[in-house]
Amino acid sequence: MKYALLLLLVFITIAGIAQQEHYEHPLVMYTLTINDSDLTSYHIEMQITNVPDTFRVAMVKHFEYDDRFWHFIKNFRVQGKNGNGQMIREDSALWKIITTGNEAVLHYSIQPPVTQAMHGSWRPFLASNGALVGGPQSFMYIVGYTKTPSQVTLHLPAGWTVATGLTVKDAHTLYASSVYTLTDEPILAGKLKTWAFTINGVQHTIAYYPLPNAKFFDTTALVSDIQKVAEEAKHLFGSLPYKDYTFQLIDGSYGGLEHKNSVTLGANSAELAEGFTDFLSEMAHEYFHTWNLVRIRPAEYGDVTYTETPPSKELWWSEGMTMFYADLLLRRAGLPVFEPGRIQHLEQLMSTYFSETGNTKISPEKVSMAANSDPGMLGDYNASTHLQGELLGAMLDLIIRDATGNKRSVDDVMRSMMQHSGQGKGFTNKDVEQRINETCRCNVHPFFQQYIYGSNAIDFNKYLQLAGLHSAVIWKDASGDDSRPLPDLRIYAWLTRQGKLVTGIEDPESTWGKAGLHTGDEIVTVNNTPVSTQRDFFSLLRKAKIGDTVSIAVKRPAGIYKTTVIVSAYKTAIVKIEELSTATKEQLVLRKQWLAGN
Numbered sequence: 001m002k003y004a005l006l007l008l009l010v011f012i013t014i015a016g017i018a019q020q021e022h023y024e025h026p027l028v029m030y031t032l033t034i035n036d037s038d039l040t041s042y043h044i045e046m047q048i049t050n051v052p053d054t055f056r057v058a059m060v061k062h063f064e065y066d067d068r069f070w071h072f073i074k075n076f077r078v079q080g081k082n083g084n085g086q087m088i089r090e091d092s093a094l095w096k097i098i099t100t101g102n103e104a105v106l107h108y109s110i111q112p113p114v115t116q117a118m119h120g121s122w123r124p125f126l127a128s129n130g131a132l133v134g135g136p137q138s139f140m141y142i143v144g145y146t147k148t149p150s151q152v153t154l155h156l157p158a159g160w161t162v163a164t165g166l167t168v169k170d171a172h173t174l175y176a177s178s179v180y181t182l183t184d185e186p187i188l189a190g191k192l193k194t195w196a197f198t199i200n201g202v203q204h205t206i207a208y209y210p211l212p213n214a215k216f217f218d219t220t221a222l223v224s225d226i227q228k229v230a231e232e233a234k235h236l237f238g239s240l241p242y243k244d245y246t247f248q249l250i251d252g253s254y255g256g257l258e259h260k261n262s263v264t265l266g267a268n269s270a271e272l273a274e275g276f277t278d279f280l281s282e283m284a285h286e287y288f289h290t291w292n293l294v295r296i297r298p299a300e301y302g303d304v305t306y307t308e309t310p311p312s313k314e315l316w317w318s319e320g321m322t323m324f325y326a327d328l329l330l331r332r333a334g335l336p337v338f339e340p341g342r343i344q345h346l347e348q349l350m351s352t353y354f355s356e357t358g359n360t361k362i363s364p365e366k367v368s369m370a371a372n373s374d375p376g377m378l379g380d381y382n383a384s385t386h387l388q389g390e391l392l393g394a395m396l397d398l399i400i401r402d403a404t405g406n407k408r409s410v411d412d413v414m415r416s417m418m419q420h421s422g423q424g425k426g427f428t429n430k431d432v433e434q435r436i437n438e439t440c441r442c443n444v445h446p447f448f449q450q451y452i453y454g455s456n457a458i459d460f461n462k463y464l465q466l467a468g469l470h471s472a473v474i475w476k477d478a479s480g481d482d483s484r485p486l487p488d489l490r491i492y493a494w495l496t497r498q499g500k501l502v503t504g505i506e507d508p509e510s511t512w513g514k515a516g517l518h519t520g521d522e523i524v525t526v527n528n529t530p531v532s533t534q535r536d537f538f539s540l541l542r543k544a545k546i547g548d549t550v551s552i553a554v555k556r557p558a559g560i561y562k563t564t565v566i567v568s569a570y571k572t573a574i575v576k577i578e579e580l581s582t583a584t585k586e587q588l589v590l591r592k593q594w595l596a597g598n
């Protein structure tokens with residue numbers, strides 16, 4: 001109530017300024033309509049006043065993914081004060097609008113792609129009992145006026161309710177303080193099931209969109225588990241950074257996407273009926289982004305834009321520490337995780353780190369910069385910013401604990417990052433380095449030089465011994481659940497923006513790399529069969545067994561390159577961590593505290 005009044009005042013003030021100084025702030029009101037008589041598309045009306053007669057509108061490109069939502073716009077038209085206006089498309093996501101009378105009403109429809117059985121939870125959909133709308137997939141904005149607040153009026157089918165991180169003024173009216181907020185917080189609408197809990201008076205809403213044939217699962221337990229994770233996060237940071245929070249759970253979808261006051265999560269009822277481990281792991285990760293990534297934000301991520309967003313060098317921290325804390329918060333809350341103990345978890349991460357050799361050869365800064373781009377940025381290697389970052393965080397935690405006699409840990413760095421960089425200023429890797437140095441009163445610059453700016457493989461034993469631990473790597477034939485060796489299929493196919501199907505090589509030492517293939521080779525034939533889709537490629541390759549011969553022809557600027565590959569087995573790393581019998585008393589204390597997750 002207090003908040004709604006404040007918003008009213010903001011509107012009155014803006015209206016006042018607008019009258020005095022022409023064009024300083026256009027006023028924007030959106031209407032979003034879903035008609036249940038036609039569920040192929042939904043409609044947006046963008047009412048703009050106090051605007052020059054020529055201006056531009058655009059659609060935001062999301063920082064982390066580019067679904068090119070402008071593909072889904074239909075029936076775009078402009079109405080000026082004195083009749084129809086004009087719109088001229090200047091780029092894929094950019095339009096010039098010519099209107100009259102310093103106002104315009106833009107009308108357009110969004111026709112989201114027909115939902116597949118299992119789709120990305122962040123993707124827009126429209127169904128008979130619900131929809132995910134709003135966000136970057138729905139709202140155009142006026143270029144140059146990204147600080148403009150706006151109001152959204154909803155016309156929805158009868159019986160539908162709304163769950164969103166936007167400020168809810170009433171059942172049909174939402175408010176966004178800027179274009180960033182407007183396009184950051186999607187609107188889940190439909191015949192939703194909702195639950196709520198509060199932490200220190202802060203309301204948390206859980207809204208579930210069920211498919212018509214949803215399986216039964218224990219919703220009381222799920223709500224309680226989500227609350228436990230939120231309580232652990234609050235305990236870590238000391239407070240909650242939002243006024244209210246919404247968990248948007250979507251049946252029939254996978255993955256998740258973080259927002260400032262909400263999170264969109266795949267919540268497949270059939271999977272939830274089997275257990276919560278997968279869901280909780282994803283949920284804890286995306287929820288932790290509410291702090292780390294959304295508020296503690298890489299310096300390169302500025303205001304919204306319709307153009308390319310610059311790659312970030314800090315994603316190893318934003319993604320890796322979020323992986324680290326998703327695991328740790330679940331352990332602290334006593335909830336299920338994939339590996340029973342922290343040592344087993346570390347063994348698992350390190351095994352993947354060594355097996356996918358790109359992790360050991362390419363600097364986390366570079367891997368960060370490639371994380372949200374198309375495949376192929378890391379040449380003939382694969383590497384994960386999530387994995388590198390989580391392992392770096394684990395080693396830094398040991399360094400801090402050792403340097404401070406267990407009085408401090410990476411928890412203190414997280415709080416310090418929130419304090420210094422959590423208000424939207426943006427952080428760099430140098431900032432992280434400084435926050436750690438202040439926390440440990442030690443010097444982690446050499447660590448950063450070697451393992452973050454540089455491309456040295458992490459010397460794990462140097463840091464594990466601080467906890468009286470030691471690791472060993474054993475190389476074995478990669479094998480399946482039946483213990484039989486697996487064929488080396490470390491090759492994939494991907495479609496470039498230009499529509500070319502090209503190869504992706506995961507390791508130059510793979511059978512495919514050794515056969516002279518490189519990431520980015522245009523695929524012509526596999527076993528003399530022309531291949532033009534990812535599906536064709538995988539269906540031909542999937543059947544390959546050890547000893548089989550596969551011939552591939554690829555097109556390069558220099559001409560056609562043909563090669564024949566004999567599919568072999570391949571080695572994978574298995575890491576074992578052991579307790580050192582020579583551990584000192586201090587190292588044993590550190591180990592005990594670290595294992596307990598304190």
Ligand SMILES: [Zn+2]
Nearest residue numbers: 285289319322
């Ligand atoms: Zn993430």
